[in-house]
Structure formats: structure tokens, C-alpha cells
């Protein structure tokens with residue numbers, strides 16, 4: 001059986017290896033349009049490759065995915081992080097778990113993952129062909145004909161596309177003709193550009209636990225947030241961009257967000273804290289850093305934004321300013 005795997009990334013290698021392991025008579029070839037296999041794996045996880053996550057209950061695991069939860073649940077009952085850990089361990093790559101559940105190779109080098117995948121491909125006799133972009137596919141007489149960008153045509157009995165994302169419209173069209181639905185793409189995991197000098201002059205400030213949401217009714221995402229010279233970034237923002245990816249695209253990236261700099265602390269709790277400050281810290285200046293989590297520069301900027309004189313004492317603060 002002649003099998004082609006299109007795309008020499010993590011998915012393509014894993015598919016080709018599994019295919020070759022389970023079908024000893026299969027001739028498996030990986031084609032990649034680029035000149036380097038597993039290029040993305042190399043840079044993944046800041047060069048360490050966050051290979052999986054220590055979450056071993058499929059029902060919990062799907063909750064971490066912004067879309068496709070229903071479809072993924074079945075897949076996770078077939079293959080889940082425990083299987084990934086075991087798969088690599090059986091092939092000589094030990095993993096370790098960090099405090100937040102992320103799992104990396106003990107070497108802290110994505111190269112360990114690359115070496116493992118390439119080593120397995122070699123052991124199983126998988127042919128690797130780079131610089132070969134597939135332009136289109138047709139199915140005729142029980143054979144798949146692949147047309148490559150250099151004009152070459154090759155025939156296979158089985159073909160798997162693992163090309164990351166669909167950029168070529170001719171290829172998308174030929175796959176649609178074979179009956180595959182193609183989902184349109186939406187950018188995800190990006191930082192927010194915000195034109196607001198008052199915000200960007202605070203570049204460099206990071207707050208550990210904030211919650212952010214798209215107004216008016218988005219769900220809150222939590223995590224660290226970083227103010228950059230272009231706007232906002234950090235895990236909370238990246239998470240928000242992933243969960244709201246489709247909505248943000250629909251809004252043409254013009255939207256308002258709400259940031260709770262104190263994580264999930266409620267407005268009513270904050271009002272109570274302010275009332276206590278008036279009594280217990282009445283002599284203290286409002287500008288004094290009062291919230292352990294908030295950097296002083298950010299607190300001063302919030303006071304300026306709501307026009308509260310930072311040199312007032314808590315006891316002198318007019319009661320109505322608590323609502324600002």
C-alpha cells in the first residue's frame with residue numbers, strides 16, 4: 001500500500017509513524033513544501049516544546065479548548081495526554097511536569113522531540129521529501145493523484161493532509177470536491193494593539209492575576225497581563241484572543257474590553273475595602289500603594305484617570321469618588 005502524508009510537521013510525522021507501525025507493508029512518504037521538517041516544533045514552547053499538559057481526564061481536558069469540544073471528547077477517549085507521555089517515554093524521551101501542569105521533555109530542548117520523531121521515521125523506513133508542495137488532489141480508479149507545484153504527478157492509495165492550515169485555494173477546492181468541508185480561518189493567540197497613550201506609557205508593567213473580557217457580555221479569562229508599548233499582551237490576553245477568535249474577527253477587531261486588575265475580586269468587596277480604608281487608614285495618602293498586587297505606577301495612573309487627587313488622605317476622600 002502506497003501512502004502519502006502531506007505536511008512534515010508534528011501531526012504529519014505522528015500520522016506517518018503510526019501508519020508505518022501498524023501497516024508493515026505500507027510504503028509511507030512524507031511530503032513537505034518547505035525545506036525543513038518539524039520547523040514549528042523547533043520553536044515551540046520557547047524552544048523547549050510544551051509537548052502536552054498534565055490533564056488526564058478527557059472531560060476536563062476539553063474544557064480547555066475554545067472550540068470543537070464535542071468532537072474532541074471522543075478523540076480524547078482514544079488518545080489523551082497520558083498516551084502522549086507514554087508514547088515518548090517508550091521511545092526514550094522522558095517528560096516533566098511544571099507547576100502549572102505544562103509538560104516538557106526533561107532536556108528542556110524541543111530538539112529531543114524532533115530527534116525522536118525523525119529517529120522513528122528513519123527506523124520505520126519512512127521516506128522524507130522536502131520542497132514538494134501539493135497543489136491539488138483528484139480521486140480516480142481507487143487511486144489518489146497528487147499534483148505537485150513542479151508539475152509532477154504521483155499516485156497513492158491513501159493520502160493524509162496534515163498541512164497545519166489551508167493557504168492554497170486550489171488545494172482547498174480540490175479537497176472540497178472530494179467531500180471535505182473546509183473551515184474558514186480566524187487568527188488566534190495574539191496580543192492587542194490599543195492606541196491609548198495613557199495605557200502604553202505604562203509599558204513594562206505586568207500584573208499577575210487579572211480577569212479580562214470583551215464588552216458587553218463576554219466571558220472572563222484570567223491570568224497574568226502585560227502592558228506593552230503597543231497595548232496589551234500576556235497569557236490572559238492571549239487566552240481571550242483564542243476564546244473570542246471568531247467574535248473578534250466578526251467585529252473587525254474594533255471592540256471594548258473590561259479589565260479587573262484585581263482578578264476576580266468583586267466590586268462590592270472593593271467598596272467594603274474602601275470603606276475600611278477610610279476608617280483604618282484614614283491618615284494615609286490615597287496614592288500610597290494599597291493593593292499588594294497592583295504596581296504603584298498603575299495605581300497612580302488609575303487615580304489620574306478617574307481624577308482623584310493622589311495627595312488626598314483616605315479620610316478626606318469624598319464618598320461619591322468610590323464609585324468612579
Ligand SMILES: Cc1cc2nc3c(=O)[nH]c(=O)nc-3n(C[C@H](O)[C@H](O)[C@H](O)COP(=O)(O)OP(=O)(O)OC[C@H]3O[C@@H](n4cnc5c(N)ncnc54)[C@H](O)[C@@H]3O)c2cc1C
Nearest residue numbers: 007008009010011032033034040044045050133134163164
Ligand atoms: C511560536 C510558537 C510556539 C508554539 N508553542 C507550542 C508549544 O509549546 N506546545 C504546543 O503544543 N504547541 C505549540 N505551538 C503550536 C504548534 O507548534 C502547532 O500547533 C503544531 O506545530 C502544528 O503542527 P502541524 O503538524 O499540524 O502543522 P505545521 O507544523 O504547521 O506543519 C504543517 C507542514 O505542512 C507543510 N505544508 C503546508 N502546505 C503544504 C502543501 N500544500 N504541500 C506540502 N506541504 C505543505 C508546511 O510546510 C509545514 O511544514 C506553538 C506555535 C508557535 C508558532
